[in-house]
Amino acid sequence: MKNYYGRLCAETYEVLHAAAPEDELAFYLSYARAGDKILEPMCGSGRFLVPFMERGFDITGIDLSEEMLSSLYRKAPRAHAFKGDILKFDSDAPYDYIFISSGSFSLFTDEGAADRVLVKLRSLLAPGGKMVIAAESMAGACNGDGSYRLVSAIPFDDGGELRFSSMDRYDAKTQTQYSPGRYELYRDGELVESEWMDFQIRLYRFGELEQRLERAGFASVTTYRSFDKEPAKGDMDEMFLYECSVG
Structure with missing residues:
Protein backbone atom coordinates (compact mmCIF):
# COMPACT_ATOMS: atom_id res chain seq x y z
CA MET A 1 0.00 0.00 0.00
CA LYS A 2 1.30 3.46 -0.92
CA ASN A 3 2.72 5.39 2.05
CA TYR A 4 1.78 2.69 4.57
CA TYR A 5 3.98 2.55 7.66
CA GLY A 6 4.47 -1.13 8.47
CA ARG A 7 6.11 -2.73 11.50
CA LEU A 8 9.76 -2.31 10.52
CA CYS A 9 9.08 1.16 9.18
CA ALA A 10 7.35 2.15 12.44
CA GLU A 11 10.23 0.74 14.46
CA THR A 12 12.75 2.71 12.41
CA TYR A 13 10.66 5.87 12.70
CA GLU A 14 10.53 5.52 16.48
CA VAL A 15 14.32 5.46 16.67
CA LEU A 16 15.05 8.20 14.13
CA HIS A 17 12.14 10.51 15.07
CA ALA A 18 11.37 9.63 18.68
CA ALA A 19 10.75 13.19 19.88
CA ALA A 20 9.13 16.16 18.19
CA PRO A 21 11.59 18.91 17.23
CA GLU A 22 11.22 21.68 19.80
CA ASP A 23 10.66 24.48 17.27
CA GLU A 24 8.03 22.52 15.38
CA LEU A 25 6.22 21.48 18.56
CA ALA A 26 6.20 25.08 19.80
CA PHE A 27 4.71 26.17 16.47
CA TYR A 28 1.73 23.82 16.73
CA LEU A 29 1.28 24.49 20.44
CA SER A 30 1.08 28.23 19.75
CA TYR A 31 -2.39 27.73 18.23
CA ALA A 32 -3.81 25.62 21.06
CA ARG A 33 -5.95 27.23 23.73
CA ALA A 34 -7.11 25.85 27.05
CA GLY A 35 -10.38 23.98 26.58
CA ASP A 36 -9.92 23.46 22.84
CA LYS A 37 -11.08 20.24 21.25
CA ILE A 38 -8.11 19.26 19.05
CA LEU A 39 -7.71 16.77 16.20
CA GLU A 40 -4.45 15.52 14.74
CA PRO A 41 -5.01 13.54 11.53
CA MET A 42 -2.02 11.39 10.51
CA CYS A 43 -0.81 11.39 14.12
CA GLY A 44 1.46 8.37 13.58
CA SER A 45 3.23 7.19 16.71
CA GLY A 46 2.30 10.34 18.59
CA ARG A 47 5.45 12.41 18.76
CA PHE A 48 3.23 15.51 18.72
CA LEU A 49 0.07 14.04 20.20
CA VAL A 50 1.81 12.83 23.38
CA PRO A 51 3.33 16.25 24.26
CA PHE A 52 -0.10 17.82 23.75
CA MET A 53 -1.56 15.21 26.13
CA GLU A 54 1.17 15.89 28.68
CA ARG A 55 0.20 19.56 28.66
CA GLY A 56 -3.41 18.71 29.43
CA PHE A 57 -4.96 19.30 26.00
CA ASP A 58 -8.01 17.39 24.82
CA ILE A 59 -6.53 15.87 21.65
CA THR A 60 -7.68 13.04 19.39
CA GLY A 61 -5.55 11.36 16.75
CA ILE A 62 -6.32 9.37 13.64
CA ASP A 63 -3.99 7.29 11.48
CA LEU A 64 -4.19 4.48 8.94
CA SER A 65 -1.22 2.53 10.31
CA GLU A 66 -2.02 0.01 13.01
CA GLU A 67 1.72 -0.39 13.60
CA MET A 68 2.28 3.32 14.21
CA LEU A 69 -0.72 3.49 16.55
CA SER A 70 0.65 0.50 18.47
CA SER A 71 3.82 2.53 19.06
CA LEU A 72 1.65 5.41 20.26
CA TYR A 73 -0.22 3.22 22.77
CA ARG A 74 3.02 1.78 24.14
CA LYS A 75 4.09 5.30 25.03
CA ALA A 76 0.69 6.62 26.04
CA PRO A 77 -1.85 3.86 26.88
CA ARG A 78 -4.54 6.46 27.57
CA ALA A 79 -4.18 8.20 24.22
CA HIS A 80 -7.39 8.80 22.29
CA ALA A 81 -6.80 7.77 18.68
CA PHE A 82 -8.65 6.06 15.86
CA LYS A 83 -7.38 3.75 13.15
CA GLY A 84 -8.90 4.74 9.84
CA ASP A 85 -9.22 7.00 6.82
CA ILE A 86 -9.79 10.69 7.55
CA LEU A 87 -12.37 10.80 4.74
CA LYS A 88 -14.50 8.27 6.66
CA PHE A 89 -13.99 9.88 10.07
CA ASP A 90 -16.91 11.53 11.84
CA SER A 91 -17.23 13.28 15.18
CA ASP A 92 -20.15 14.06 17.47
CA ALA A 93 -18.79 17.57 18.00
CA PRO A 94 -16.63 19.83 15.83
CA TYR A 95 -13.00 20.61 16.61
CA ASP A 96 -11.60 24.00 17.56
CA TYR A 97 -8.14 23.23 16.19
CA ILE A 98 -6.84 20.72 13.64
CA PHE A 99 -3.21 20.27 12.66
CA ILE A 100 -1.24 17.98 10.35
CA SER A 101 2.46 18.08 11.12
CA SER A 102 5.78 17.32 9.41
CA GLY A 103 4.68 17.81 5.82
CA SER A 104 2.36 14.81 6.09
CA PHE A 105 -0.37 16.42 3.99
CA SER A 106 1.92 15.84 1.01
CA LEU A 107 1.30 12.10 1.40
CA PHE A 108 -2.01 12.73 -0.43
CA THR A 109 -0.41 12.65 -3.87
CA ASP A 110 -3.69 12.43 -5.79
CA GLU A 111 -5.03 15.95 -6.34
CA GLY A 112 -8.67 14.89 -6.14
CA ALA A 113 -8.09 13.03 -2.88
CA ALA A 114 -6.21 16.01 -1.44
CA ASP A 115 -9.14 18.31 -2.28
CA ARG A 116 -11.62 15.91 -0.66
CA VAL A 117 -9.49 15.76 2.47
CA LEU A 118 -9.43 19.55 2.72
CA VAL A 119 -13.23 19.72 2.40
CA LYS A 120 -13.55 17.02 5.05
CA LEU A 121 -11.24 18.84 7.45
CA ARG A 122 -13.20 22.06 6.90
CA SER A 123 -16.40 20.22 7.83
CA LEU A 124 -14.84 19.03 11.09
CA LEU A 125 -13.93 22.54 12.28
CA ALA A 126 -16.11 24.58 14.61
CA PRO A 127 -17.05 28.17 13.71
CA GLY A 128 -14.03 30.31 14.50
CA GLY A 129 -11.78 27.25 14.43
CA LYS A 130 -8.29 27.04 12.98
CA MET A 131 -6.38 24.49 10.99
CA VAL A 132 -2.61 24.36 10.48
CA ILE A 133 -1.06 21.96 7.99
CA ALA A 134 2.47 21.43 6.71
CA ALA A 135 3.30 20.44 3.15
CA GLU A 136 6.47 19.86 1.20
CA SER A 137 7.73 22.52 -1.21
CA MET A 138 9.52 22.23 -4.54
CA ALA A 139 12.80 22.42 -2.62
CA GLY A 140 12.32 18.72 -1.89
CA ALA A 141 12.70 17.62 -5.53
CA ARG A 202 3.49 15.66 -3.67
CA LEU A 203 5.56 18.84 -3.78
CA TYR A 204 3.71 22.17 -3.85
CA ARG A 205 4.42 25.45 -5.54
CA PHE A 206 3.93 28.71 -3.67
CA GLY A 207 0.28 29.77 -4.01
CA GLU A 208 -0.94 26.39 -5.23
CA LEU A 209 -2.33 24.87 -2.04
CA GLU A 210 -3.62 28.26 -0.92
CA GLN A 211 -6.10 28.20 -3.80
CA ARG A 212 -7.22 24.69 -2.90
CA LEU A 213 -7.76 25.68 0.73
CA GLU A 214 -9.88 28.64 -0.28
CA ARG A 215 -11.97 26.46 -2.62
CA ALA A 216 -12.47 24.04 0.29
CA GLY A 217 -14.15 26.82 2.24
CA PHE A 218 -11.47 28.32 4.46
CA ALA A 219 -12.06 32.03 5.01
CA SER A 220 -8.43 33.08 5.20
CA VAL A 221 -5.10 31.40 4.55
CA THR A 222 -1.65 32.57 5.66
CA THR A 223 1.48 30.77 4.45
CA TYR A 224 4.73 30.59 6.37
CA ARG A 225 8.14 29.27 5.40
CA SER A 226 9.44 28.51 8.90
CA PHE A 227 8.30 27.65 12.41
CA ASP A 228 8.99 31.22 13.55
CA LYS A 229 6.18 32.28 11.17
CA GLU A 230 8.29 33.99 8.56
CA PRO A 231 6.05 34.68 5.51
CA ALA A 232 6.55 32.35 2.55
CA LYS A 233 8.27 33.85 -0.48
CA GLY A 234 8.43 31.33 -3.31
CA ASP A 235 8.58 27.79 -4.66
CA MET A 236 11.98 27.01 -3.16
CA ASP A 237 11.15 27.81 0.45
CA GLU A 238 12.25 24.88 2.59
CA MET A 239 8.66 24.13 3.66
CA PHE A 240 5.14 25.52 3.58
CA LEU A 241 3.05 25.95 6.72
CA TYR A 242 -0.57 26.97 6.18
CA GLU A 243 -2.62 28.73 8.85
CA CYS A 244 -6.30 28.49 7.91
CA SER A 245 -9.30 30.06 9.60
CA VAL A 246 -13.01 29.36 9.51
CA GLY A 247 -15.34 32.34 9.60
Missing part, protein backbone atom coordinates in the same frame (compact mmCIF):
# COMPACT_ATOMS: atom_id res chain seq x y z
CA CYS A 142 15.56 15.15 -5.80
CA ASN A 143 16.83 12.62 -8.31
CA GLY A 144 19.24 9.90 -7.27
CA ASP A 145 21.38 7.60 -9.36
CA GLY A 146 18.68 4.94 -9.61
CA SER A 147 20.07 2.75 -6.84
CA TYR A 148 19.24 2.31 -3.19
CA ARG A 149 21.47 4.07 -0.65
CA LEU A 150 21.82 3.14 3.00
CA VAL A 151 20.15 5.84 5.12
CA SER A 152 20.52 4.33 8.59
CA ALA A 153 21.66 1.20 10.40
CA ILE A 154 20.16 0.80 13.86
CA PRO A 155 21.94 -1.68 16.17
CA PHE A 156 20.11 -3.62 18.89
CA ASP A 157 21.45 -4.97 22.19
CA ASP A 158 20.82 -8.54 21.06
CA GLY A 159 23.19 -8.12 18.14
CA GLY A 160 20.51 -7.46 15.55
CA GLU A 161 20.52 -4.53 13.17
CA LEU A 162 17.72 -2.74 11.34
CA ARG A 163 18.81 -1.18 8.07
CA PHE A 164 16.86 1.41 6.12
CA SER A 165 17.73 2.10 2.47
CA SER A 166 16.03 4.42 0.00
CA MET A 167 16.25 5.85 -3.50
CA ASP A 168 14.94 9.09 -5.05
CA ARG A 169 13.16 9.98 -8.28
CA TYR A 170 11.24 13.15 -9.04
CA ASP A 171 8.42 13.35 -11.62
CA ALA A 172 8.05 16.98 -12.70
CA LYS A 173 4.78 16.34 -14.55
CA THR A 174 2.93 15.19 -11.44
CA GLN A 175 5.13 17.08 -8.94
CA THR A 176 5.63 13.78 -7.15
CA GLN A 177 8.76 12.75 -5.30
CA TYR A 178 9.19 8.97 -5.27
CA SER A 179 11.40 7.65 -2.46
CA PRO A 180 10.70 3.92 -2.03
CA GLY A 181 12.17 2.53 1.16
CA ARG A 182 13.59 -0.87 2.01
CA TYR A 183 13.70 -2.04 5.63
CA GLU A 184 15.81 -5.07 6.50
CA LEU A 185 16.23 -6.76 9.87
CA TYR A 186 19.49 -8.69 10.31
CA ARG A 187 20.49 -11.08 13.09
CA ASP A 188 24.03 -12.44 13.26
CA GLY A 189 24.62 -11.05 9.79
CA GLU A 190 21.65 -12.91 8.28
CA LEU A 191 18.57 -11.22 6.81
CA VAL A 192 15.56 -12.45 8.81
CA GLU A 193 12.83 -9.99 7.82
CA SER A 194 12.31 -7.32 5.19
CA GLU A 195 9.67 -4.75 4.35
CA TRP A 196 9.22 -2.40 1.41
CA MET A 197 7.46 0.96 1.49
CA ASP A 198 6.11 2.73 -1.58
CA PHE A 199 6.79 6.23 -0.27
CA GLN A 200 5.49 9.13 -2.36
CA ILE A 201 4.88 12.80 -1.63
Whole structure:
Protein backbone atom coordinates (compact mmCIF):
# COMPACT_ATOMS: atom_id res chain seq x y z
CA MET A 1 0.00 0.00 0.00
CA LYS A 2 1.30 3.46 -0.92
CA ASN A 3 2.72 5.39 2.05
CA TYR A 4 1.78 2.69 4.57
CA TYR A 5 3.98 2.55 7.66
CA GLY A 6 4.47 -1.13 8.47
CA ARG A 7 6.11 -2.73 11.50
CA LEU A 8 9.76 -2.31 10.52
CA CYS A 9 9.08 1.16 9.18
CA ALA A 10 7.35 2.15 12.44
CA GLU A 11 10.23 0.74 14.46
CA THR A 12 12.75 2.71 12.41
CA TYR A 13 10.66 5.87 12.70
CA GLU A 14 10.53 5.52 16.48
CA VAL A 15 14.32 5.46 16.67
CA LEU A 16 15.05 8.20 14.13
CA HIS A 17 12.14 10.51 15.07
CA ALA A 18 11.37 9.63 18.68
CA ALA A 19 10.75 13.19 19.88
CA ALA A 20 9.13 16.16 18.19
CA PRO A 21 11.59 18.91 17.23
CA GLU A 22 11.22 21.68 19.80
CA ASP A 23 10.66 24.48 17.27
CA GLU A 24 8.03 22.52 15.38
CA LEU A 25 6.22 21.48 18.56
CA ALA A 26 6.20 25.08 19.80
CA PHE A 27 4.71 26.17 16.47
CA TYR A 28 1.73 23.82 16.73
CA LEU A 29 1.28 24.49 20.44
CA SER A 30 1.08 28.23 19.75
CA TYR A 31 -2.39 27.73 18.23
CA ALA A 32 -3.81 25.62 21.06
CA ARG A 33 -5.95 27.23 23.73
CA ALA A 34 -7.11 25.85 27.05
CA GLY A 35 -10.38 23.98 26.58
CA ASP A 36 -9.92 23.46 22.84
CA LYS A 37 -11.08 20.24 21.25
CA ILE A 38 -8.11 19.26 19.05
CA LEU A 39 -7.71 16.77 16.20
CA GLU A 40 -4.45 15.52 14.74
CA PRO A 41 -5.01 13.54 11.53
CA MET A 42 -2.02 11.39 10.51
CA CYS A 43 -0.81 11.39 14.12
CA GLY A 44 1.46 8.37 13.58
CA SER A 45 3.23 7.19 16.71
CA GLY A 46 2.30 10.34 18.59
CA ARG A 47 5.45 12.41 18.76
CA PHE A 48 3.23 15.51 18.72
CA LEU A 49 0.07 14.04 20.20
CA VAL A 50 1.81 12.83 23.38
CA PRO A 51 3.33 16.25 24.26
CA PHE A 52 -0.10 17.82 23.75
CA MET A 53 -1.56 15.21 26.13
CA GLU A 54 1.17 15.89 28.68
CA ARG A 55 0.20 19.56 28.66
CA GLY A 56 -3.41 18.71 29.43
CA PHE A 57 -4.96 19.30 26.00
CA ASP A 58 -8.01 17.39 24.82
CA ILE A 59 -6.53 15.87 21.65
CA THR A 60 -7.68 13.04 19.39
CA GLY A 61 -5.55 11.36 16.75
CA ILE A 62 -6.32 9.37 13.64
CA ASP A 63 -3.99 7.29 11.48
CA LEU A 64 -4.19 4.48 8.94
CA SER A 65 -1.22 2.53 10.31
CA GLU A 66 -2.02 0.01 13.01
CA GLU A 67 1.72 -0.39 13.60
CA MET A 68 2.28 3.32 14.21
CA LEU A 69 -0.72 3.49 16.55
CA SER A 70 0.65 0.50 18.47
CA SER A 71 3.82 2.53 19.06
CA LEU A 72 1.65 5.41 20.26
CA TYR A 73 -0.22 3.22 22.77
CA ARG A 74 3.02 1.78 24.14
CA LYS A 75 4.09 5.30 25.03
CA ALA A 76 0.69 6.62 26.04
CA PRO A 77 -1.85 3.86 26.88
CA ARG A 78 -4.54 6.46 27.57
CA ALA A 79 -4.18 8.20 24.22
CA HIS A 80 -7.39 8.80 22.29
CA ALA A 81 -6.80 7.77 18.68
CA PHE A 82 -8.65 6.06 15.86
CA LYS A 83 -7.38 3.75 13.15
CA GLY A 84 -8.90 4.74 9.84
CA ASP A 85 -9.22 7.00 6.82
CA ILE A 86 -9.79 10.69 7.55
CA LEU A 87 -12.37 10.80 4.74
CA LYS A 88 -14.50 8.27 6.66
CA PHE A 89 -13.99 9.88 10.07
CA ASP A 90 -16.91 11.53 11.84
CA SER A 91 -17.23 13.28 15.18
CA ASP A 92 -20.15 14.06 17.47
CA ALA A 93 -18.79 17.57 18.00
CA PRO A 94 -16.63 19.83 15.83
CA TYR A 95 -13.00 20.61 16.61
CA ASP A 96 -11.60 24.00 17.56
CA TYR A 97 -8.14 23.23 16.19
CA ILE A 98 -6.84 20.72 13.64
CA PHE A 99 -3.21 20.27 12.66
CA ILE A 100 -1.24 17.98 10.35
CA SER A 101 2.46 18.08 11.12
CA SER A 102 5.78 17.32 9.41
CA GLY A 103 4.68 17.81 5.82
CA SER A 104 2.36 14.81 6.09
CA PHE A 105 -0.37 16.42 3.99
CA SER A 106 1.92 15.84 1.01
CA LEU A 107 1.30 12.10 1.40
CA PHE A 108 -2.01 12.73 -0.43
CA THR A 109 -0.41 12.65 -3.87
CA ASP A 110 -3.69 12.43 -5.79
CA GLU A 111 -5.03 15.95 -6.34
CA GLY A 112 -8.67 14.89 -6.14
CA ALA A 113 -8.09 13.03 -2.88
CA ALA A 114 -6.21 16.01 -1.44
CA ASP A 115 -9.14 18.31 -2.28
CA ARG A 116 -11.62 15.91 -0.66
CA VAL A 117 -9.49 15.76 2.47
CA LEU A 118 -9.43 19.55 2.72
CA VAL A 119 -13.23 19.72 2.40
CA LYS A 120 -13.55 17.02 5.05
CA LEU A 121 -11.24 18.84 7.45
CA ARG A 122 -13.20 22.06 6.90
CA SER A 123 -16.40 20.22 7.83
CA LEU A 124 -14.84 19.03 11.09
CA LEU A 125 -13.93 22.54 12.28
CA ALA A 126 -16.11 24.58 14.61
CA PRO A 127 -17.05 28.17 13.71
CA GLY A 128 -14.03 30.31 14.50
CA GLY A 129 -11.78 27.25 14.43
CA LYS A 130 -8.29 27.04 12.98
CA MET A 131 -6.38 24.49 10.99
CA VAL A 132 -2.61 24.36 10.48
CA ILE A 133 -1.06 21.96 7.99
CA ALA A 134 2.47 21.43 6.71
CA ALA A 135 3.30 20.44 3.15
CA GLU A 136 6.47 19.86 1.20
CA SER A 137 7.73 22.52 -1.21
CA MET A 138 9.52 22.23 -4.54
CA ALA A 139 12.80 22.42 -2.62
CA GLY A 140 12.32 18.72 -1.89
CA ALA A 141 12.70 17.62 -5.53
CA CYS A 142 15.56 15.15 -5.80
CA ASN A 143 16.83 12.62 -8.31
CA GLY A 144 19.24 9.90 -7.27
CA ASP A 145 21.38 7.60 -9.36
CA GLY A 146 18.68 4.94 -9.61
CA SER A 147 20.07 2.75 -6.84
CA TYR A 148 19.24 2.31 -3.19
CA ARG A 149 21.47 4.07 -0.65
CA LEU A 150 21.82 3.14 3.00
CA VAL A 151 20.15 5.84 5.12
CA SER A 152 20.52 4.33 8.59
CA ALA A 153 21.66 1.20 10.40
CA ILE A 154 20.16 0.80 13.86
CA PRO A 155 21.94 -1.68 16.17
CA PHE A 156 20.11 -3.62 18.89
CA ASP A 157 21.45 -4.97 22.19
CA ASP A 158 20.82 -8.54 21.06
CA GLY A 159 23.19 -8.12 18.14
CA GLY A 160 20.51 -7.46 15.55
CA GLU A 161 20.52 -4.53 13.17
CA LEU A 162 17.72 -2.74 11.34
CA ARG A 163 18.81 -1.18 8.07
CA PHE A 164 16.86 1.41 6.12
CA SER A 165 17.73 2.10 2.47
CA SER A 166 16.03 4.42 0.00
CA MET A 167 16.25 5.85 -3.50
CA ASP A 168 14.94 9.09 -5.05
CA ARG A 169 13.16 9.98 -8.28
CA TYR A 170 11.24 13.15 -9.04
CA ASP A 171 8.42 13.35 -11.62
CA ALA A 172 8.05 16.98 -12.70
CA LYS A 173 4.78 16.34 -14.55
CA THR A 174 2.93 15.19 -11.44
CA GLN A 175 5.13 17.08 -8.94
CA THR A 176 5.63 13.78 -7.15
CA GLN A 177 8.76 12.75 -5.30
CA TYR A 178 9.19 8.97 -5.27
CA SER A 179 11.40 7.65 -2.46
CA PRO A 180 10.70 3.92 -2.03
CA GLY A 181 12.17 2.53 1.16
CA ARG A 182 13.59 -0.87 2.01
CA TYR A 183 13.70 -2.04 5.63
CA GLU A 184 15.81 -5.07 6.50
CA LEU A 185 16.23 -6.76 9.87
CA TYR A 186 19.49 -8.69 10.31
CA ARG A 187 20.49 -11.08 13.09
CA ASP A 188 24.03 -12.44 13.26
CA GLY A 189 24.62 -11.05 9.79
CA GLU A 190 21.65 -12.91 8.28
CA LEU A 191 18.57 -11.22 6.81
CA VAL A 192 15.56 -12.45 8.81
CA GLU A 193 12.83 -9.99 7.82
CA SER A 194 12.31 -7.32 5.19
CA GLU A 195 9.67 -4.75 4.35
CA TRP A 196 9.22 -2.40 1.41
CA MET A 197 7.46 0.96 1.49
CA ASP A 198 6.11 2.73 -1.58
CA PHE A 199 6.79 6.23 -0.27
CA GLN A 200 5.49 9.13 -2.36
CA ILE A 201 4.88 12.80 -1.63
CA ARG A 202 3.49 15.66 -3.67
CA LEU A 203 5.56 18.84 -3.78
CA TYR A 204 3.71 22.17 -3.85
CA ARG A 205 4.42 25.45 -5.54
CA PHE A 206 3.93 28.71 -3.67
CA GLY A 207 0.28 29.77 -4.01
CA GLU A 208 -0.94 26.39 -5.23
CA LEU A 209 -2.33 24.87 -2.04
CA GLU A 210 -3.62 28.26 -0.92
CA GLN A 211 -6.10 28.20 -3.80
CA ARG A 212 -7.22 24.69 -2.90
CA LEU A 213 -7.76 25.68 0.73
CA GLU A 214 -9.88 28.64 -0.28
CA ARG A 215 -11.97 26.46 -2.62
CA ALA A 216 -12.47 24.04 0.29
CA GLY A 217 -14.15 26.82 2.24
CA PHE A 218 -11.47 28.32 4.46
CA ALA A 219 -12.06 32.03 5.01
CA SER A 220 -8.43 33.08 5.20
CA VAL A 221 -5.10 31.40 4.55
CA THR A 222 -1.65 32.57 5.66
CA THR A 223 1.48 30.77 4.45
CA TYR A 224 4.73 30.59 6.37
CA ARG A 225 8.14 29.27 5.40
CA SER A 226 9.44 28.51 8.90
CA PHE A 227 8.30 27.65 12.41
CA ASP A 228 8.99 31.22 13.55
CA LYS A 229 6.18 32.28 11.17
CA GLU A 230 8.29 33.99 8.56
CA PRO A 231 6.05 34.68 5.51
CA ALA A 232 6.55 32.35 2.55
CA LYS A 233 8.27 33.85 -0.48
CA GLY A 234 8.43 31.33 -3.31
CA ASP A 235 8.58 27.79 -4.66
CA MET A 236 11.98 27.01 -3.16
CA ASP A 237 11.15 27.81 0.45
CA GLU A 238 12.25 24.88 2.59
CA MET A 239 8.66 24.13 3.66
CA PHE A 240 5.14 25.52 3.58
CA LEU A 241 3.05 25.95 6.72
CA TYR A 242 -0.57 26.97 6.18
CA GLU A 243 -2.62 28.73 8.85
CA CYS A 244 -6.30 28.49 7.91
CA SER A 245 -9.30 30.06 9.60
CA VAL A 246 -13.01 29.36 9.51
CA GLY A 247 -15.34 32.34 9.60
